[in-house]
Amino acid sequence: MRGGVRERVTATAGGLAGVVAIWWGLSLVLGPNLIPAPPTVAAVLGGLLVEGTIFRHASASLLRLVAGIGTAVLIGVPVGLLSGVSHRADRLISPVVYVLYPLPKIAFLPVFMVLFGLGDLSKIVLLVAVIFFQLVLAARDGVRDIPRELHYAAVTLRLNGPTRFRRLYLPSALPQVFSAVRISVGIGIAVLFLAENYATTYGMGYFIMNNWVMINYPRMFAGIVVLGVVAAAVLFGVDAIERRVCRWLHV
Amino acid sequence: MISTSGLTYRYPGGEGITDISIVVAAGESCALIGPSGCGKSTLLHCLSGLLAPTSGSISINAPTGLVQQKDALFPWLTVEENVQLGVRRGVPTSATTILDELGVAAHRHKFPGQLSGGERQRVSIARTLVTRPEILLLDEPSSALDAFTREALQDLVLAIQQEHTLTALYVTHHIEEALFLSERILLMGRGYVAGEFRNPLFPDPEARLQGRFYEAAVELRKKLNDVMAAERYR
Numbered sequence: 098m099r100g101g102v103r104e105r106v107t108a109t110a111g112g113l114a115g116v117v118a119i120w121w122g123l124s125l126v127l128g129p130n131l132i133p134a135p136p137t138v139a140a141v142l143g144g145l146l147v148e149g150t151i152f153r154h155a156s157a158s159l160l161r162l163v164a165g166i167g168t169a170v171l172i173g174v175p176v177g178l179l180s181g182v183s184h185r186a187d188r189l190i191s192p193v194v195y196v197l198y199p200l201p202k203i204a205f206l207p208v209f210m211v212l213f214g215l216g217d218l219s220k221i222v223l224l225v226a227v228i229f230f231q232l233v234l235a236a237r238d239g240v241r242d243i244p245r246e247l248h249y250a251a252v253t254l255r256l257n258g259p260t261r262f263r264r265l266y267l268p269s270a271l272p273q274v275f276s277a278v279r280i281s282v283g284i285g286i287a288v289l290f291l292a293e294n295y296a297t298t299y300g301m302g303y304f305i306m307n308n309w310v311m312i313n314y315p316r317m318f319a320g321i322v323v324l325g326v327v328a329a330a331v332l333f334g335v336d337a338i339e340r341r342v343c344r345w346l347h348v
Numbered sequence: 349m350i351s352t353s354g355l356t357y358r359y360p361g362g363e364g365i366t367d368i369s370i371v372v373a374a375g376e377s378c379a380l381i382g383p384s385g386c387g388k389s390t391l392l393h394c395l396s397g398l399l400a401p402t403s404g405s406i407s408i409n410a411p412t413g414l415v416q417q418k419d420a421l422f423p424w425l426t427v428e429e430n431v432q433l434g435v436r437r438g439v440p441t442s443a444t445t446i447l448d449e450l451g452v453a454a455h456r457h458k459f460p461g462q463l464s465g466g467e468r469q470r471v472s473i474a475r476t477l478v479t480r481p482e483i484l485l486l487d488e489p490s491s492a493l494d495a496f497t498r499e500a501l502q503d504l505v506l507a508i509q510q511e512h513t514l515t516a517l518y519v520t521h522h523i524e525e526a527l528f529l530s531e532r533i534l535l536m537g538r539g540y541v542a543g544e545f546r547n548p549l550f551p552d553p554e555a556r557l558q559g560r561f562y563e564a565a566v567e568l569r570k571k572l573n574d575v576m577a578a579e580r581y582r
Contacts (some may be wrong), residue, residue, distance in 0.1 A: 246420035268424035
């Protein structure tokens with residue numbers, strides 16, 4: 098194992114131990130009926146893993162989350178780059194983004210369900226609608242932050258349009274885009290948690306809410322733990338991709 | 349050859365350069381010297397096509413390359429990839445040869461963030477040279493460097509200019525740099541060319557070791573002081 102990886106694993110384990118310690122402390126202070134102790138939840142979680150349906154819930158949520166974020170990146174980043182590069186495009190794009198970005202997209206879920214069906218598609222579209230705008234802004238601001246001398250270099254080196262896009266605009270936006278994606282994971286899970294309570298019987302949102310309603314707090318907490326693990330896995334995945342794509346930031 | 353006639357550029361705030369007519373002959377090495385904000389860089393930006401003159405004309409009859417004050421390397425590209433950006437189709441120059449000539453070939457797989465200021469500026473010069481310019485425009489390329497690194501870079505630039513017989517126009521506010529690198533020095537007041545100074549010592553890589561070099565520096569400094577004094581009463 099390389100030193101860097103070992104360090105990261107140690108740090109992660111330390112962080113997890115901290116979370117469990119706080120959780121256990123709260124359980125002791127507030128009582129196990131409200132906050133079940135970690136060992137109780139661990140036992141329930143073990144049972145769920147053996148039984149296996151939790152995997153179906155987790156994979157349903159993971160798929161929706163990754164599809165939503167992936168689609169939002171594929172659409173949002175090019176729109177943001179265009180907005181950052183072209184003043185004319187920006188005059189059209191930025192006002193639209195500013196008006197639509199703050200709207201509570203979750204309120205449009207019924208509309209999405211009518212348009213895209215009750216299945217995964219409407220939930221993914223909702224996620225895209227929520228995440229898209231911050232990716233547009235991240236990519237736009239990344240391009241706007243390019244120092245003037247780099248634009249000058251592009252002109253004097255006579256770089257053509259495609260080369261400028263590939264060598265200047267796109268890489269300049271990547272660090273901000275990755276930050277936006279990391280934030281989107283948190284927001285996406287919050288949105289998914291709500292969306293998965295409508296017209297579905299699979300997904301971590303459904304699982305957690307169902308156990309909440311049935312006042313089965315140990316199972317509810319086990320679901321929260323699984324959701325946390327899914328989110329962390331996605332975030333670690335995003336970090337790994339960033340280290341590969343933005344090599345210059347990690348030397 | 350570079351020649352301008354009545355070249356004027358106005359920024360929206362009214363500052364800029366006014367009615368500049370200069371000629372830099374082919375193979376000549378010329379410096380533009382003057383205080384900050386006098387329009388040296390503006391003139392260079394007009395010559396390199398980054399700014400369109402408000403009026404007047406520019407005539408340049410050979411390919412030009414610009415080395416900027418800040419090295420302007422793309423931080424996300426390696427040294428080699430940065431230099432590759434300048435490689436033109438049909439121009440027989442390899443990035444490796446140029447990096448070798450500038451003494452930074454060993455760094456070719458590094459990112460600019462891993463290099464020192466002097467090394468970055470060498471890479472930046474390499475990226476300009478790989479385009480095979482016949483006219484080199486340099487905008488205070490050593491101003492961000494410490495004294496020793498600056499002199500090493502000046503030695504290198506002089507050697508390259510002489511070896512490739514480049515026409516060179518340097519913008520600088522270092523009197524000694526102007527004397528070391530150029531045979532003719534144009535003195536700039538605020539937005540205009542106020543005079544010129546012929547440098548009898550050019551080109552001499554050992555100039556810094558001679559007393560005459562410093563005598564010339566004193567003479568040039570006096571001329572510059574006169575320009576700046578006249579400026580106060582304008």
